[in-house]
Amino acid sequence: MKRKKLPSKRHKGLFLYCNECKKYFSYTKTTVKQGNGTVIRKEPECGKSKSKLSRCKSPEKHRYKSRLHYPGQNQRIISNTLNAETYNEAVTQAIAFEEEFKAKLSFTELPYDTNKRVYLFDAQIRYLDFLNDIGVPDHKKVNRSDHYKNEVKRSLLLFNEALTKNKINKKLMLVDMINDTHVGYFHSHLLVDKQYSNKTYNNKMTSVKGFFKWAIKKFKLNIYNPFEDVRKRTVAVKKETISGKEFKDLLAILSPENGIVYEGQTKRNRYKSYLKDGFELALHTGGRREEIVELKWNMIKEIENEPTYIVVPNLKVQRQKGEGFNDNVAPKIIPVTKSLLKLLLRLGYNENKGSHNYILVPDRSKTSTIAIMNNLSKGFSHYYKKLNTDRDLQLKCLRKTYLSYLNSTLSGDTKSLSSHTSDEILQRHYIDERIINRAVKELQIFDS
Known part of the structure; x- marks a missing residue:
């Protein structure tokens, strides 16, 4: 043979x-x-x-x-x-x-041997894959935003930093050995070393708590979630809005010369040609960053040949419910006010009516939604600081300003347009009582 x-x-x-x-x-x-x-x-x-x-x-x-x-x-x-x-x-x-x-x-999902030792770092890698729908059956996939996934990743890295600082090797540490002592290390790292605000502290703690919740279920660990008893720290809700003068002054200083900023040894320029249009859209629609950047001309609806309202998908709620479960999510309705109509006409409504083009930055061949969103936020913060008002306003103050005026005009019915679930949430986070009495009967922000 x-x-x-x-x-x-x-x-x-x-x-x-x-x-x-x-x-x-x-x-x-x-x-x-x-x-x-x-x-x-x-x-x-x-x-x-x-x-x-x-x-x-x-x-x-x-x-x-x-x-x-x-x-x-x-x-x-x-x-x-x-x-x-x-x-x-x-x-x-x-x-x-x-x-x-x-x-x-x-x-076939590989059966996990419950007798196998589950190392912290390995579990974190698998959790990030899970968030990215890698190896997840189709019916369990969730379209999570990049912002959310990056936030979780940063939180896990911070937790690992806290362990390393206390001479604990994340690659040799077992998930079921994490206890209150390690949570305490993380607590101190966030508040003392990083000096994060209470809001940021809460977000980081919540992200890591979510990881342990997943790991306990995934690997069938017979342990109590060590982050379960972490108390959320008090967050002072700021309802600051921007004044008409501040907004006018802000637009006046938008230039490449005023956009220069140094980050360490790196020189950057926060100026973008679309900042003015983006800020005005944010003020006159009350939209969140992504909603503003994703606005298209065909979302504008007419009644008797007059642009009357804009139908905007409620992206935040749609993502929370997940694909296949979000068909009945009510869209947000943005009324086309006098001030918004002036802006839309200036941006080219008559020429672009009904088209699928984006209102802001129509040409997306060299940029992306995420990049435009980040540039709007960073640009607003950078230029507002140059006004030296002793306040620290962010882009979202434009949304708060809009909703404050809208709430006054509609006498408490703002939630029907803004898609908030209750007047309590709206009142707590967005309404600035200082300008309620100054709102006009027919909404026109800053008499623009």
Whole structure:
């Protein structure tokens, strides 16, 4: 009988197996270069007789076998005895087996061994994959925003920093060994080392708490979530709005010369040609950043040939509910006020009416929604600081200003347009009582 052969540089995972001595062979013959430069021929030994494999008296019991590891589980192996007489046939069959194995893995979630030690860093990597829908069955996938995923990632990195500072190796630390002491390290790191505000502290704690909630369920850990008892710190709600004079002054200083800022040794320019239009859209629509940037001309609806309102998808609620469960989410309705109509006409409403073009930055070939959103936020903060008002206003103050005027005009019915679930939430976070009495009967912000 012709003996089966296996080269020293074989196909990965392919072996020769002897059913007589129960031994796997990774080659049948190879050459080894000695220190003096001479080359000798080497053969593996039989598992029973210890003689060379070529002298085995039972070559008919030799079989080609393919062995594969389950991803991330080096000790777990699946093997398949191949019906091949030659090495080339064995390679062909091994490849077919590998493809079949990969196809099964894509439809089957690997059972997790509850006796296996779950290391913190490994679990964090898997959690980030989960948030990115990697390895998640289609019916469980959630379209999370990049902002949310990046926030979770930053929070986990901060938690790891706190552990490292206290001489704890995140790669050797087990998830079920995290306790109140480690939560305390994180608590101090956020408040003392980083000096974060209470709001930021709450957000970071909530993100890491979410990771442990997932890990406990995923790995079937019999532990209490160590972040469960963390109390949220009090957050002072700021309802500051921008005044008409401040807004006018802000637009007046928008220029490349005033946009220069230094971040360490890096020189940047916060000026963008669309900042003025973006700020005005934010003020006169009350939209969130993404809603402003995603506005299109065909969202504007007319009544009796007059632009009357804008229908905007409620992106925040749609994402919370998830694809397939958000079909009935009510859109936000933005009334086209006198001041907003003036702005839309200036931006080209008559020329673009009904088109699918974006209102702000129509050409997106060299930029993205995220980039425009970030530039609006950073640009507003940068230029507002130059006004030296002793206040620290952010882009969202424009939304608060709009909703304050709108609430006054509609006598408490603002939620029907802004999509807030209750007047209490609206009153607490957005309404600035200082300008309620100055609002006009027909909404026109700053008499623009």
